[in-house]
Amino acid sequence: MNSDDRNPIASGEATEMGSHAVPKDAARFDHQSHYLYQRVVDLIRNQIIDDTLNTGDRLPSLRSMSVQMQVSIPTVRQAYLELERQGFIQAKAKSGYFVQMPARRQIVSKGRSQRRQPCKVRCRQLLDKVYDAVHQPGVVPLGIAIPCMAQPATKTLHRTMKRVMTRTQEQILSYAPTAGDASLRSQIAFRYQQQFEQVHGDQVIITNGAQEATAIALQCCAKPGDIIAVESPSYHGHMEIIESLGMLVLEIETDPVTGVSIQSLEQAFARHDIKACLFSSAMNNPLGSLTRDDDRAALVRLLETHQVPLIEDDVYGELIYNGRRPPLARRYAQSDLVMTCSSFAKTLAPGYRIGWLLAGRHHERACQIKRALSCSSGLLQQLTLSEFLASGEYDRHLKRLMPVLKNNAQRMRAAIEDHFPHSTRVSQPQGGSVLWLELERHFDSRRFFDDALEQGISLMPGAIFAAADRFNNYLRLSYGHPWSDAMEDAIQRLGQLAHLALEQHPK
Ligand SMILES: Cc1ncc(COP(=O)(O)O)c(C=O)c1O
The missing domain is CATH 3.40.640.10 (Type I PLP-dependent aspartate aminotransferase-like (Major domain))
Structure with a gap:
């Protein structure tokens, strides 16, 4: 599909710029901390994550979005292409751009169930290590799940x-x-x-x-x-x-x-x-x-x-x-x-x-x-x-806490989307304060736990969520903390580590 097909409203500019050209103002850094096209990406992505925009909704045309956001049409186009790459929207011929949840990124059922036998818990040593890390001073605490700490009373x-x-x-x-x-x-x-x-x-x-x-x-x-x-x-x-x-x-x-x-x-x-x-x-x-x-x-x-x-x-x-x-x-x-x-x-x-x-x-x-x-x-x-x-007071506290948690969930999902390997799947939590990440099958969350801790970040390796050896290619990350640059930075570093882990230990 060429870019004219994607959105008829945009047809003129697409041929001039080419769909992958970086618009001049998109490369400009905005003082609110984002490249301009990224601001458009964030706005739409957050609206999809928090259900303001739903699957099937049509996005504004490039032109009307450029007027709304006060950026150029090529900047909006670049944002839409990025959202498409991330799986949040889909271009339909002669119709425009439409919202879709990025199925590729969702945790999905494994389908066929396997027969399991009753067993003893085998990950005690790993649990000891994980609990030690939780109380280690100075680490970014993405391991332990304490939702109330996002907005403590x-x-x-x-x-x-x-x-x-x-x-x-x-x-x-x-x-x-x-x-x-x-x-x-x-x-x-x-x-x-x-x-x-x-x-x-x-x-x-x-x-x-x-x-x-x-x-x-x-x-x-x-x-x-x-x-x-x-x-x-x-x-x-x-x-x-x-x-x-x-x-x-x-x-x-x-x-x-x-x-x-x-x-x-x-x-x-x-x-x-x-x-x-x-x-x-x-x-x-x-x-x-x-x-x-x-x-x-x-x-x-x-x-x-x-x-x-x-x-x-x-x-x-x-x-x-x-x-x-x-x-x-x-x-x-x-x-x-x-x-x-x-x-x-x-x-x-x-x-x-x-x-x-x-x-x-x-x-x-x-x-x-x-x-x-x-x-x-x-x-x-x-x-x-x-x-x-x-x-x-308890009800008032919960009223204050819930929007903070929901917002943290969106921010952490977006940060993972930006920094983790493209193949990573992420849960869409309906409450609480944790994200569940599935990485490629050969990813080793035990080793990753050690690497992350060396970088001053604690997390929960997937292996502790099963009695026997399952979920070793999963991680649990907690957003039950006030959102901060340190959290954002930790996700970025974890993403880099995950890229490295998949490269250094290929299938
Ligand atoms: C599902 C679930 N149940 C129970 C607990 C433990 O709760 P408490 O601290 O009240 O013992 C936790 C704590 O992480 C939990 O996640």
Whole structure:
């Protein structure tokens, strides 16, 4: 297709310039930090990423865009060619340019599911290294996922804590009740009720983060040697808990769009005696994908048919970009076989270590296990959170946080688009604070982790998101930080490293 065919409005200039000629003003550096054509690229690309422009929308003609952006027509043409190269738009003969999502760049399902066997977690050494890096001073922290740090609620939370300390005096130094402070339990239940969930305060057990909630839930329904099904990929903490309890992991194929494969799970039920499923069924970490309500309902129906309990990790439930909190999986259940684990670690303050468990029919047993494990959780943190929720500060904080996260996601995706090898696929997160990158099959994320750390950048190698050796050509990068030049620069350096890695260790 020649450039006249691409856009009839542009036909005159195309023949004069040639479609690849660099327009004079495009090479000019704009004081806002971009070449002019790049400004047009950024504007349109961001509108596509944040859904202002949708697949199939027609872009303005070269002429009208040049008037809107106050740049020359050749500059707009260069921008459109660049967007086409990146896969964001498509030229149609005699019609103009149209938006398309860059399918080439999306993480896609692997299609055929593979049979997996229950196994022990094999990446412990790598996990130790990764956790060491997280706490190394001075590194650019693209590893650990703490969405709330993109817009921390430091001042309001500190102020609330001071008020609580003044009010409670020495009483705050004591133990909290095992199941948690009654006011916090009620506040958590009240939030659920506002979302039409039937949760009462005395069904909530306060825990040390979602991690402890998950460990308790697992012990309620399984014992050492039992098989626990997890998503694939799956949050590495899940696999560590399963391993530390002497249980076995069975990975179930998980699609970036439709979630856990019902077919693979059915086949796994036929072959193995699965004692429980531990799924983040609404939003998967690291995929960042949001599973449709219908698919989650079908999943719960399948589990009920087999009478297998579902332990649902819902830590990302409040961090969905479209503003609609997904229903809890327990809403789809006819019986009482879903347990829910969540926490304030992703939304507000991971260091507080406050989470909770809705243990359903296992409530009494769960309280006993909680008492045996840690007696109770920190009272000061619980009362602070209770007041923070009751005052409306928590909602105000989430309102401020969400647009920052969404914007960070766009910026990081755009930076990856600019600097990583062209073959890299990137997830399109629907919430949370991580991107999941797929590189060419021979890419080694373990080696890449070491190289990046040498350059002062921490990240999560894909291999830790599976029990056995899978996802070694994947990376997880976190944008849960205020966006900065250091982040932009880190992505650029990682991109250069990735180019080098693929060149130095070819297929
Ligand atoms: C999916 C998921 N579940 C649980 C946790 C742990 O949460 P907490 O810090 O509340 O224990 C994390 C933290 O990264 C996570 O990503």
